[in-house]
Amino acid sequence: MSFRRAARSLLHTALLITVPTAAAGAQEATTTVIRAARLIVGDGTVIDQPAVVVRGDRIVEAGPASRVTVPRGAKVIELAGHTLLPGFIDTHTHLTSIDSDGGDLAAIQETAAHAGIWAAVNARKTLDAGFTAVREAGAPGFADVAAKSAIARGIIPGPRIFAAGAALGILGGHADVNGYSPEVQLPGTGTIVNGVDEVRQTVRHHVKYGADQIKIVATGGILSQGDAPTASQFSDAELREAVSEAARLGRKVMAHAHGGAGLTAAVEAGVASIEHGSLVTAEQGALMKQKGTYLVPTLIILEEIVKDGAKKGYPPYAVEKAKAIAAERRTRLRAAFQAGVPFAFGTDATSDIHGRNGEEFHYMVEILGATPMQAILSATRDAAALIGISRDAGSVTTGKWADIVAVEGNPLDDVRRLEKVTFVMKGGAVYKSGGK
Ligand SMILES: [Zn+2]
Structure with a gap:
């Protein structure tokens, strides 16, 4: 998604929140699943072949893909060969x-x-x-x-x-x-x-x-x-x-x-x-x-x-x-x-x-x-x-802001990979995908 579209969709979300309860059905948040080669969680652990489920602006679930339930109709983002990290x-x-x-x-x-x-x-x-x-x-x-x-x-x-x-x-x-x-x-x-x-x-x-x-x-x-x-x-x-x-x-x-x-x-x-x-x-x-x-x-x-x-x-x-x-x-x-x-x-x-x-x-x-x-x-x-934002940020775990980034390969083997972020999600909105 382009920056402008991302910005517009965020603005749209913000506007929807002010709409009275009658429109509640229209607010159904989209669900996205991100898959990659590994996830550096942000608590010192690493998960191989992870899946991260994002609904609205929050992380719903993060774990090995084999154990994560993918909600029906979820949009899937495949980042093969990439490492996911907290923003x-x-x-x-x-x-x-x-x-x-x-x-x-x-x-x-x-x-x-x-x-x-x-x-x-x-x-x-x-x-x-x-x-x-x-x-x-x-x-x-x-x-x-x-x-x-x-x-x-x-x-x-x-x-x-x-x-x-x-x-x-x-x-x-x-x-x-x-x-x-x-x-x-x-x-x-x-x-x-x-x-x-x-x-x-x-x-x-x-x-x-x-x-x-x-x-x-x-x-x-x-x-x-x-x-x-x-x-x-x-x-x-x-x-x-x-x-x-x-x-x-x-x-x-x-x-x-x-x-x-x-x-x-x-x-x-x-x-x-x-x-x-x-x-x-x-x-x-x-x-x-x-x-x-x-x-x-x-x-x-x-x-x-x-x-x-x-x-x-x-x-x-x-x-x-x-x-x-x-x-x-x-x-x-x-x-x-x-x-x-x-x-x-x-x-x-x-x-x-x-x-x-x-x-x-x-x-x-x-x-x-x-x-x-x-x-x-x-x-x-x-x-x-x-x-002072540990409740909302700092790791890719259930309940936190969906602030997630990705780099190609494994940054634990080469720290300079962290200088080339290819994917950026903030608050569930994708700001960069496939870039270098
Ligand atoms: Zn300064």
């Missing part, structure tokens, strides 16, 4: 960004309208790559909330979006635009907040306008000028306020932190995840393990900035910063992963990484020493747990 989940994306023309400048040259257009383009690429859900990590003008709504209504194709709104950061920090004259007033790349009261107010503001989670900046960064990746930013009291106010409103907090005291403070304040964690120490890893804090490693972005950041238009200071920590980052992250710190899959997709999110899998295998199965679980079971 992938990227827990760190910026769908609203195409900032290859140079970091800070986007904040002063572009509007939220640009961000909304980029989101429409990138959402499609991301879904096409097999990612049926993403957790956004900071977007201007609530453009991520707008994209989420447009996708949910079937206006544009894309993954399920868990929105953050703009990241919260301190004056002069990673979410600010620095290095210019104080006589020129520039907006931040995020929302600049100072003090416990402003943190509380901004968390409430973001939730009011649709944030599903709160993104805070706990340390300096790579793409920001004049701050070290290990320099602390928010005070301990501000971090605690962000977490407790978010929790009161039923939201989790994701914290940008590369290392140093700011990383420890964020974990101690109770954030759900540390984003990047580039220079995480053994002690910090132990604390994260004890508190159940996820580490979202975003390997691809740093590897690519080191490799050809200059060519891609990243500012020289960013390329220098990335290079300075590259080797140590690999060692530290591998040690944390091997020590059993919970990891959730995340790419920090920006610029040309949108649609190549699946390349993070092989970096997890090469850099962290993950098995292909561990890498897959980080993007399914563990990513769903971090977002």
Whole structure:
């Protein structure tokens, strides 16, 4: 089915729901059965020659084809030689960004309208790559909330979006635009907040306008000028306020932190995840393990900035910063992963990484020493747990959303097969079939 037809049929379904009960017979959901060579369930197990029964937007049954009852009249999708998997989940994306023309400048040259257009383009690429859900990590003008709504209504194709709104950061920090004259007033790349009261107010503001989670900046960064990746930013009291106010409103907090005291403070304040964690120490890893804090490693972005950041238009200071920590980052992250710190899959997709999110899998295998199965679980079971959607997502099992993807062959033998998703179903609707 083409994207447009899929979108239209989703819209149609949405409209039908509003029709009064007299039309109930017309709402009979279609039943589809998918057969393939194997199913990677998303709980660590594999089923050979599986059949998955989908009715409406949910999975009704999944198991060996020999034991699954195929309902009469069901539409059958045969994916011979393919492996089925749960739709992938990227827990760190910026769908609203195409900032290859140079970091800070986007904040002063572009509007939220640009961000909304980029989101429409990138959402499609991301879904096409097999990612049926993403957790956004900071977007201007609530453009991520707008994209989420447009996708949910079937206006544009894309993954399920868990929105953050703009990241919260301190004056002069990673979410600010620095290095210019104080006589020129520039907006931040995020929302600049100072003090416990402003943190509380901004968390409430973001939730009011649709944030599903709160993104805070706990340390300096790579793409920001004049701050070290290990320099602390928010005070301990501000971090605690962000977490407790978010929790009161039923939201989790994701914290940008590369290392140093700011990383420890964020974990101690109770954030759900540390984003990047580039220079995480053994002690910090132990604390994260004890508190159940996820580490979202975003390997691809740093590897690519080191490799050809200059060519891609990243500012020289960013390329220098990335290079300075590259080797140590690999060692530290591998040690944390091997020590059993919970990891959730995340790419920090920006610029040309949108649609190549699946390349993070092989970096997890090469850099962290993950098995292909561990890498897959980080993007399914563990990513769903971090977002808080385990009841609906993360595995191909009875009752969950029918978010199912397929690749040719066996990705457990060659992890790079996960970069070539040939089939994408989201909420029971097929968005891609037979592509490459
Ligand atoms: Zn990010």
